[in-house]
Amino acid sequence: xxxxxxFVVAFGAAFGLAAVQKGLxxxxxxxxxxxxxxxxxxxxxxxxxxxxxxxxPVMVVVFAINSRHLLMGASLYPMLKDVAPAKRYSLLLVLTxxxxxxxxxxYQRGNRNLEVILGGxxxxxxAWIVGTWLGVYFGxxxxxxxxxxxxxxxxxFLLAMALGGKKSPRILVAWALAALASLAAxxxxxxxxxxxxxxxAGGVVGFFWLEKxxxxxxxxxxxx
Amino acid sequence: xxxxTTTTGVLVLILIMTLVTLATRFGGVFIMxxxxxxxxIESFINTMASSVLIAIIxxxxxxxxxxxxxxxxxxxVAMLVLKKxxxxxxxxxxxxxxxxxxx
Numbered sequence: 001x002x003x004x005x006x007f008v009v010a011f012g013a014a015f016g017l018a019a020v021q022k023g024l025x026x027x028x029x030x031x032x033x034x035x036x037x038x039x040x041x042x043x044x045x046x047x048x049x050x051x052x053x054x055x056x057p058v059m060v061v062v063f064a065i066n067s068r069h070l071l072m073g074a075s076l077y078p079m080l081k082d083v084a085p086a087k088r089y090s091l092l093l094v095l096t097x098x099x100x101x102x103x104x105x106x107y108q109r110g111n112r113n114l115e116v117i118l119g120g121x122x123x124x125x126x127a128w129i130v131g132t133w134l135g136v137y138f139g140x141x142x143x144x145x146x147x148x149x150x151x152x153x154x155x156x157f158l159l160a161m162a163l164g165g166k167k168s169p170r171i172l173v174a175w176a177l178a179a180l181a182s183l184a185a186x187x188x189x190x191x192x193x194x195x196x197x198x199x200x201a202g203g204v205v206g207f208f209w210l211e212k213x214x215x216x217x218x219x220x221x222x223x224x
Numbered sequence: 225x226x227x228x229t230t231t232t233g234v235l236v237l238i239l240i241m242t243l244v245t246l247a248t249r250f251g252g253v254f255i256m257x258x259x260x261x262x263x264x265i266e267s268f269i270n271t272m273a274s275s276v277l278i279a280i281i282x283x284x285x286x287x288x289x290x291x292x293x294x295x296x297x298x299x300x301v302a303m304l305v306l307k308k309x310x311x312x313x314x315x316x317x318x319x320x321x322x323x324x325x326x327x
Contacts, residue, residue, distance in 0.1 A: 073252025149320030156316035178275035202275020
């Protein structure tokens with residue numbers, strides 16, 4: 001979680017700097033990071049910031065970018081269904097890409113790792129707030145995190161998580177379809193729909209191609 | 225509908241963003257609690273889970289510069305060879321920095 005937290009601090013600092021440059025008050029910026037805690041969507045709304053802000057476009061953009069949480073949450077449901085609702089939804093307060101990716105991979109290996117959602121989530125949340133705070137007040141310090149490759153930490157992390165999981169032919173077909181669908185959506189569909197489009201396309205493969213269970217005939221078999 | 229970015233206006237906007245984001249964090253689990261989990265649904269969920277990652281990464285690679293591409297390909301190879309995430313991420317990030325420094 002440490003390298004990701006460093007990335008989140010740097011990303012938060014970039015957000016803090018960008019937000020004050022857009023005219024947001026320092027405290028408002030920190031408050032937004034504390035409450036919203038969803039970096040990409042916060043960045044996107046900055047583009048729409050001005051003396052007046054139209055509400056519906058902001059809601060649409062925030063929802064579209066964060067709609068991946070819907071799928072992430074849904075994928076956690078099997079491991080959360082026996083957790084009491086209060087605890088279940090408290091965990092989800094700090095659900096974000098990195099802690100979800102670890103928890104989902106652990107669950108594939110048969111471990112129900114709720115601690116990583118909570119603990120990892122809290123660490124990432126604090127890193128995001130601290131980063132924003134640094135950016136707001138000392139924005140000039142980290143001039144160009146891109147030169148250090150810091151913008152790629154999250155991408156590399158998510159890729160490592162994906163490749164560390166199971167790689168059956170079924171999964172590889174799902175990934176191929178997910179890749180194609182996300183690229184197509186990225187090119188031709190409205191902005192920010194590509195994650196959901198790709199993920200659903202991958203899910204459809206799973207829906208029609210069940211994993212072979214020993215001693216049981218399953219529908220939709222393809223030679224494996 | 226527009227909101228002026230006065231002191232209260234900004235707070236209202238932040239609150240709206242918070243609620244929308246919260247709806248996405250809670251929504252997936254909430255909806256699933258009404259769905260009967262058949263083996264087919266479970267299989268859908270499982271392939272969807274790792275497809276989320278692919279759907280984030282692939283457009284990132286196409287959109288990115290040479291450094292981004294280097295980072296992702298080096299991480300992929302390192303991960304497949306070493307099977308350890310941390311070194312794989314480290315060499316990927318280093319590759320991005322190196323490519324951007326050299327070119």
